[in-house]
Amino acid sequence: MSEVKKLSSEHMKKIWALANEIQISKSRLHEIVKESVQSDSISSLTPGKAVLVVARLNELRTEYYTKRKKGKIELFRYxxxxxxxxxxxxxxxxxxxxxxxxxxxxxxxxxxxxxxxxxxxxxxxxxxxxxxxxxxxxxxxxxxx
The missing domain is CATH 1.20.1270 (Substrate Binding Domain Of Dnak; Chain:A; Domain 2)
Incomplete structure (x- = not known):
């Protein structure tokens, strides 16, 4: 029987960094994990499932930055x-x-x-x-x- 690989600390850091960048709450992150890979816990993810979660978070990140309104200072700088x-x-x-x-x-x-x-x-x-x-x-x- 093969042993299930645990999630590395780099994967965990990446998941939490992306969630924090796009201002996703802990509960919303758990919902995204549940929707993406049908897992209740982030720490119980395998590296393969973590890649899928990161991909979903990157999609949400793209949506976040395209929908975000530019502030007056950003427009002035542009x-x-x-x-x-x-x-x-x-x-x-x-x-x-x-x-x-x-x-x-x-x-x-x-x-x-x-x-x-x-x-x-x-x-x-x-x-x-x-x-x-x-x-x-x-x-x-x-x-x-």
């Missing part, structure tokens, strides 16, 4: 984040097309004129607005060529 790399490459690509149309154009000078700072220091929102303006300039310069 708005103040610097421009993304994709915004930089898109802006440079558009500037290249404007130059190919025969018009002299510099991205940093344009950003300085619009926002009084170079393109690298623009926020994401400012960079998005600047790219929209570049698209208009590109369409006008291509129409004239």
């Amino acid at each position: 708005k103040l984040q610097k421009r993304t790399y994709s915004q930089l490459t898109k802006a440079k690509e558009i500037c290249g097309e404007i130059k190919n149309a025969g018009k002299e154009f510099d991205l940093d000078q344009f950003a300085e004129r619009q926002y009084r700072k170079p393109f690298d220091l623009l926020t994401r929102a400012q960079a998005a607005k600047l790219i929209q303006a570049l698209l208009v300039i590109r369409s006008r310069s291509l129409a004239r060529s």
Whole structure:
């Protein structure tokens, strides 16, 4: 007869850490264990069943963070984040097309004129607005060529 493996302390720590992270009470955690693997006790779980419980807790964790409303500070931080790399490459690509149309154009000078700072220091929102303006300039310069 083979001996049933006990749950390791690492598995226990992982289960409780996930439960605490998404603010699940002890009684709710026991309900999740009962639903997931039909076991009444967390400490009597086998390593295989513990993996199933951790997977279920990870699903709940994903739901928790997707449904959670962002606070005002988080939204403010997001708005103040610097421009993304994709915004930089898109802006440079558009500037290249404007130059190919025969018009002299510099991205940093344009950003300085619009926002009084170079393109690298623009926020994401400012960079998005600047790219929209570049698209208009590109369409006008291509129409004239």
